[in-house]
Amino acid sequence: MKVMNIRHNIVSKRIWAFQAQIRLPVMRARSPRRLLCLYPAWLPYMLLIPALAVLSLGLFAFLVAIYISMTDFRLIMPSYQFVGLRNFLVLLHDHGFRAALWRTFWFTGALLAVQLPLGMGIALLFQRIRVGVAIWRTFLVIPLMLPPIISGLMWKTMLAPHGPVNYLLSPLGFTDLAWLGNPNTALIAIFFIELWISLPFVVLILLAGLQSLPTEPFEAAAIDGAGPWPMFRYITLPLLRPYIYLVLIFRFIDNLKIFDTIMSTTRGGPGTSTQLIQVFIYDEAFKNKNFAIALAGILIVWLLTWMVTQLMFRRLFK
């Protein structure tokens, strides 16, 4: 168990003491001890096989897609001639692809950096609510309920130069700003739309996690006079780690797949300022009709996602 590097003052010493007291139950709740009863060895596999069997359809389609990515398949000239890794090399040399990839990773990182703290904050806020939690939670989920295409279209009308958003921001001076038409602000607008769509997911999971936490550590800490911030930092956060990782991994993966919002607002424009990697791949597949090259692009992104997720995964299951 890693010993935390604490500053030597009275409060932290006390917190450390609580930690020592609650460490054992916390450890037990987190360590993956298995069921101690008797069960046949084949049981886990049997429980898993139906799910995996259904998903194997997708796996098979994915393998076919891998094969197609190594052919010269085009949407207007379906041929299956094997060309090996040529499509991958073409893509990696393509300036547009690299630019889109770079842009996407920056965007994803920035979005994650805002989603998690903001989501955490909102979840903590929600936890304080005593009355009508159910209604607040229902409100919370509403942005998630609209199909992303519709969300994008609606946001597009709202962000028009004389639309409601500029109207509401007019005290600040934004009366005529073309959020989605200006290459400098388009990506920022997409950022906020995506934030709007994805916050419910983050808050929902973190809130469920927060509300499933045991109360003894908090009670013990409160008795010993710890303030809200140390309680949060030394008790809440460590206990919430599995949920935070869950959110982190899923948001990372979903942020890379952002597509519908962009297609219904800017389609990758102005210029290429909002052309994230999925938009680039879609254009390559359905505008340039180079389906095989698009699939190669998807595989490259898949590989990168796989590597990053493996890293995160290892830390979770250390």
Add this chain to the structure above:
Amino acid sequence: MLRIRQWFNVLLVTWLLLLACQPAVTPQAPIASPTPRPIGFNWKSQAGKAIQVLFVKHPFTDALLPLIKNFTEKTGITVSFLVLPETEYWTKLGIDLASGTASYEVFMTGPSIAWQHARSGWIEPLDRYIQDPQLTSPDWDINDFFPAFIAANRWNEKIGGGLGEGNLWAIPVMVETTIISYRKDLFEKVGVQPPQTWMEWPEVAAKLQGLKDEQGNPIYPIIQRGAKDITSIQAGHYTGFTTWGCKDFDENLTPLINQPKCVEFARLWVETNKKYGPPDWTNVTWFDMMQRFAAGQAAMVIDNDFMAGVYEDPEKSKVAGKVGYALPPKGPDGSIKSNIWTWALAMNAKTRNKEAAWLFIQWATSKEVLLQSALAGNLDPVRRSVWEHPDVVAMTSKWDNGNWRKVVTDMLEKYAAWYPTPQTELVAVWDRWIQAYHEIYAGKDAQQAMDEAARDIEQILIRAGLKQ
């Protein structure tokens, strides 16, 4: 736990009920009576067959769908169809055709897409059906169509040329041409006339600056398409481009868009939009443009003629009755040319019900059906008989005191044609083109942007195997 089970049961039962209560989806086919095969054309020659049609959500489709039961009565062929909005339509059609499964006997296409389909062998040349007296009714009359629009759908499969020759790949059902739609009241107030030439266009726009509507909102002098979509290159822009004297490719498929003359036009186009158009030009799609003009936010738009149907409808537009129409601006050499788009019906080459499909296409493009669709809002007609039919004349003469009709008649008879060069990578090329315009809008030097675009476009053509 009991509650969960209860809910689960309720949901399960509901689900099963809904699943079981499916109405009959496909209409029943009337029993084909065995008759001896007659000589000459007969509508019922394919009775008992079933075809599937893929439609784009379009006024033509909206007008045609209620009439399909007439077709089934007349021919005994059952029709099941699917309607999708344009972007989704192309995605679905592309996947269906590329996968090799011929799910749809008939689908809608247009000149540029038909080139791709023709080259891949997915659509059937229709001349043989037209010329066969057993398969085509004598009333159908191909000469009733305006020649330019049939020519737009003919191609001899030669990349870089050959439009208007060779096989007929699809039958057009409507056409759109480019004209000027302008606010008569505002023009009168300022004291200008619609621009006669493209050079006058920014000058007229400059005089229209500073106008405001009753609530004090700015009225932009012009509005044009500018979103990152190939339709932004298509209509008003391509009309201007061609009239200016420019061409997109030569016969060897060398891009000509970075020729000094064309760069001049690019500069004119982008800068006029930047100075006199709305600030989010790079995000304005065709329906944004149409909607804003109808909302009274712009003084002049050089785009599709049929949008007058929306502008003149008092329920959909605030400017009904205030709009004037004029021929598009002339080029430096004084000529008027307009690019077009025609939706057309094509036949899947891989289907086994080709005659049945042809009967459907024939019926849907016949004089009676096209007339009914025109009266229901499918403009502009491609048949002369429809355009000159008294009901259509009456309907279209209401707009701008008959001026709209006069302008569009000139367009249909004289000036409108398909100008882009046949090649199968049109979508990719035009996408790169509009991207270059966005870069010029953001401040890049026009010659440099167009040079880079020309280079990338050559790469696209080389990668597609159209060029060495």
Add this chain to the structure above:
Amino acid sequence: MINRKIFRLISGSVLSILLTMVLIFLLFPVIWICLMSFKAPLDIISVTPKFIFRPTIQNYAELFTTSTAFGGGVQGGFWHYFRNSFIITAGAMGLTLLLGLPAAFALARFKFLGRSQIIFTFLTFRFVPELSIILPLYIIFQKIKLYNTYIGLVLAYQLITLPLFVWIVRVFFENIPRELEEAALVDGASWWRIFWQVDLPLVQGGLAAAFILCAIFAWNNFIFGLILGSQDTQPLTVGVLGFMSYEQVLWGQMAAASMLIILPELAVVALVQRYIVQGLMLGALAHQ
């Protein structure tokens, strides 16, 4: 004492303000759409956003009467697409519950060879955008005659819902305190009884959260319904796009349809909330 009180007052009101701001941010667009669904076409295209206008239910009425409003034409109409969406989503969630619960339980509480690899495999299904496998899936579906069938779509939707569901529920299963299980074991319970009577009630909260999320993703999915389905089976999300007509976008009707899309989801969330609360109460009790 006074300091404490003031601090609590200030922090209480600061919290309320923050919460209100968050809610405005989250709800304003939806409120705007709701307003839009009651506006006449002229009010919608008005330049200055109109917050005060004369409401009309014309948009909702047209949804149910004008047969060509939706892409379906004469056969379609709002109910047709709504039914399709309901059948597909309910079917997909039912199947996901059936397949996902045992899988999540197995991954959380048993130790066996290949466990972490399988966990990771579930995750990898989320990496791929649906667009990448849509062409192979289309060909496969056509070949095995699953194209344009409810069963085919329900199976395809598993690719979206099952991995997320298993992953979320698994985390909740893993965080069950051991003492309760050990107590049951002492009483001589088998793994099946532990699953049904001990673990399942305790993860109700997480189960409900996972159910909400997966159901929403399934309900909102668009690409599978578009490509793998046709006229008979297309869900609401595809039908609503029929408002992007060639001549105009019927914003009012699209807004009205959006409201109607949200309503069932709201109903499901409201329904499932009870189990979240129950689950949390049980969880709190468990820790005593």
